[in-house]
Amino acid sequence: MENKKQILLIAPLFFGYYKEVIKELELLGYEVDFFCDSANNSSFFKALSRISKKSVQLPMRNYYKNAILPKITAKKYDYVFFIVAMTFSFSPEIIKDLREKQSKAKFVIYQWDGEKNLPFVKDIHQFFDSIYTFDRIDASKNSAYKFFPLFYIRNYEEIGNEINKTFKYDVSYIGTAHPQKLYWINKMSNELKGVFQKQYIYHFLPSRLKYLYHKVRNKEYKSYNLKYFNYEKLSTQEIMQIFKDSKCILDAPQEGQNGLTIRTMECLGAKKKLITKNKDIINYDFYCPENILVFDENVNTNDVFFQSEYKEIPEEIYRKYSLREWIRKILERLGD
Secondary structure, three states: OOOEEEEEEOOOHHHHHHHHHHHHHHHOOOEEEEEEOOOOOOOHHHHHHHHOOHHHHHHHHHHHHHHHHHHHHOOOEEEEEEEEEOOOOHHHHHHHHHHHHHHHOOOEEEOOHHHHHHHHHHHHHHOOOEEEEHHHHHHHOOOOOOEOOOOEEEEEEEEEEEEEOOOEEEEEEEOOOHHHHHHHHHHHHHHHHHOOOEEEEEEOOHHHHHHHHHHHHHHHHHHOOOHHOOOOOOOOOHHHHHHHHHEEEEEEOOOOOOOOOOHHHHHHHOOOOEEEEHHHHHHHHOOOOOOOEEEEOOOOOOHHHHHHOOOOOHHHHHHOOOOHHHHHHHHHHOOO
16 A cells, blocks of 8 residues: 655644644645644734744744654655744744754745845745645745735635525624724624625734733724623534625734735625725625625625625635645645
8 A cells, every 4th residue: 555645834823723733634645744834823922923034043943843843753744834924933943953853844934924024034934845825916926936816715605605695784894903904804894884784893802911911012902891701702503693694704914914805705706795905806706796895995886796695606616725635735835
């Protein structure tokens, strides 16, 4: 029997997407070892890593030496796959060492954030065979990047396969209250109240300390008090139910991002209408005005978006953005 190919996956924990990546890799016949991209998943450590990468290097070296190396030294991986976002804390020295220890593996990095938010990542590009970004603008400016949008997972595909004509909510939003997101989501929500009265808006913050941090630093927080925000994460089941119960979803990029958010792709998978502040969406092959409205601060209720039901898109385009196809394409391009 042929041995399974081995993949070392290093990715952030947020919203459990790494679990879905592992599942799909295993369904495709790979054996996966996973490690978090951070030595500590606390809000404090992640905030510290955003402010100063140098301040977290000692715990990261210890994490690599004591938690990762003992479990991988005896293994020979075919692929080492990094999914990188703003909290990524591995230093060039650590990745250089990992590359030397796994010299026969193909190294791939996927940047799930704009380059503006990941300036440090250029220092590690030299250690990778393939460099992907979810940001079309970044890829157009730097030939080192391969542009590759995000994906939707099977849960949203299941919603898309259901037939539902009645909805509890006209529009909903669930997400972390990054300052720019907070501003635009609330702006859209207020402007839409004349046409979409049944709304579910859930602004999440990981801690009250995070609220105080934004209150001091960000003007978008000026008119909001501590009690306005939610400090408990909704469960996956709760999120899925709200998504299912919603006719339309709101979305906006956070500062420094041009790439389409995961929420955009989930709308595609669930076959939900979307209102977004991201103007770049018109450049994607699944864009159609019946399904997607680019918010420009004025709501025209005569727009085709409000006058039509969801319009089915070609099946090949729909399937293209599933997580299983996302993984297949990345590995195919590496020669698997």
